[in-house]
Amino acid sequence: MISIIHTKTKPIEEVKNAFLKLMSQLNYIPSKTRVLLKPNIVDAVKPQTAVITDPRVIEGLILALKEKGVDEFVIGENSGYFSIKKDNFRRLIKETGYQKIVERLKKKRGIDVKIINLQFAELEEYPWTYGILKLPKICSTHAYINIAKMKTHQMTGVTLSMKNQKGLLLFQDKKDFHLGYDGAGSLHSCIREYAKIIQPELSIIDGTRALEGTGPATGPENQTKVRRLDILLAGRDMIELDNAACKIMGFPIEDVQHLPRKEVKLAPGSEPLIPADPPFQKPNSYMKYGNIYLHTSSYGCTNCQMAFSRMFRKIMFTPEYIKKFHLLQEKYPRIDVFIGNTSITEIPNLNNPVIFFGKCTRSIADELGKNFIPGCPPNHNKALEVIFNL
Numbered sequence: 001m002i003s004i005i006h007t008k009t010k011p012i013e014e015v016k017n018a019f020l021k022l023m024s025q026l027n028y029i030p031s032k033t034r035v036l037l038k039p040n041i042v043d044a045v046k047p048q049t050a051v052i053t054d055p056r057v058i059e060g061l062i063l064a065l066k067e068k069g070v071d072e073f074v075i076g077e078n079s080g081y082f083s084i085k086k087d088n089f090r091r092l093i094k095e096t097g098y099q100k101i102v103e104r105l106k107k108k109r110g111i112d113v114k115i116i117n118l119q120f121a122e123l124e125e126y127p128w129t130y131g132i133l134k135l136p137k138i139c140s141t142h143a144y145i146n147i148a149k150m151k152t153h154q155m156t157g158v159t160l161s162m163k164n165q166k167g168l169l170l171f172q173d174k175k176d177f178h179l180g181y182d183g184a185g186s187l188h189s190c191i192r193e194y195a196k197i198i199q200p201e202l203s204i205i206d207g208t209r210a211l212e213g214t215g216p217a218t219g220p221e222n223q224t225k226v227r228r229l230d231i232l233l234a235g236r237d238m239i240e241l242d243n244a245a246c247k248i249m250g251f252p253i254e255d256v257q258h259l260p261r262k263e264v265k266l267a268p269g270s271e272p273l274i275p276a277d278p279p280f281q282k283p284n285s286y287m288k289y290g291n292i293y294l295h296t297s298s299y300g301c302t303n304c305q306m307a308f309s310r311m312f313r314k315i316m317f318t319p320e321y322i323k324k325f326h327l328l329q330e331k332y333p334r335i336d337v338f339i340g341n342t343s344i345t346e347i348p349n350l351n352n353p354v355i356f357f358g359k360c361t362r363s364i365a366d367e368l369g370k371n372f373i374p375g376c377p378p379n380h381n382k383a384l385e386v387i388f389n390l
């Protein structure tokens with residue numbers, strides 16, 4: 001059973017009341033007085049981008065949980081690239097506005113909230129299809145609540161509550177998910193199997209602002225757009241909740257390979273499930289950066305995408321590189337860059353310049369004798385050199 005409610009992110013009392021209503025419709029009472037909140041804080045960007053769970057949604061949820069008797073609040077995230085270096089994690093928390101809500105909750109409400117980098121959390125082992133998975137112990141010592149963002153995703157179609165659980169994984173397992181544990185599975189089967197070994201006691205999807213197009217991060221040239229839906233969805237079953245979100249986004253369940261089909265039942269008092277009109281724009285199989293077409297196979301992971309995105313941001317914010325990029329666009333109408341294990345059939349035209357980005361592409365780069373940028377992920381400065389030396 002799931003429930004849907006309309007709310008804006010301001011004033012904060014409105015968000016809190018929306019959560020109180022959702023919890024009461026779902027008969028949800030936290031099982032413990034301490035909670036782990038797992039939002040999506042994947043990139044150091046503002047909530048207006050719709051790339052991260054809005055920190056005001058988390059603030060309203062904390063206020064509602066406080067009224068339900070919770071007295072210890074931990075926000076946990078492992079955001080791949082940002083979690084490896086402690087300074088980067090601090091920057092992530094500050095730039096996304098999470099630091100600000102923690103300070104405000106302390107100052108105005110006297111509520112202590114801890115934010116932890118799950119890459120360095122105490123772990124416990126879970127046997128699963130692909131061996132043993134190490135997950136943060138806090139998932140079992142605290143009431144675990146998953147708060148995903150409603151977004152499209154280039155590799156998985158959508159990223160909702162099942163996919164948001166990837167943020168509990170260690171850096172190496174995040175990569176192994178994309179590699180399907182040496183080909184034993186795929187990213188899709190890993191997400192599906194993972195949902196069998198760990199489940200939040202409450203899942204929430206933040207659709208206050210949602211992301212459509214070629215997500216999950218903001219794309220250049222309007223390849224992603226923010227959809228203001230002003231809704232929150234909640235339920236105890238991630239699969240049912242993600243089915244409901246796909247219906248709202250207008251995506252057939254069969255197109256989301258990790259998601260089993262499940263009937264959606266609305267809790268008494270829920271607002272109706274109405275598909276967005278028009279449906280969400282679907283992701284392309286590539287992201288376009290000027291004349292560069294970036295293709296990420298489902299075997300490619302976010303770390304290479306982040307490295308590419310850092311490289312591109314550097315181009316956009318450095319006058320000397322902006323000039324070089326203009327020249328590059330005049331020289332070549334199209335350059336194809338590939339991330340992740342790629343087969344030759346995925347390369348649209350071998351007559352265009354082709355660059356293979358990252359260790360996973362080494363064998364095809366060698367086979368075809370094409371440009372290769374080593375690293376796992378590659379250093380973005382080295383990648384710049386290769387691109388400007390084409």
Ligand code: SF4
Pocket residue numbers: 175178299300301302303304339340357358359360361375376377378
């Ligand atoms: S090379 Fe890139 S895509 Fe492959 S595992 Fe390393 S970071 Fe991920």
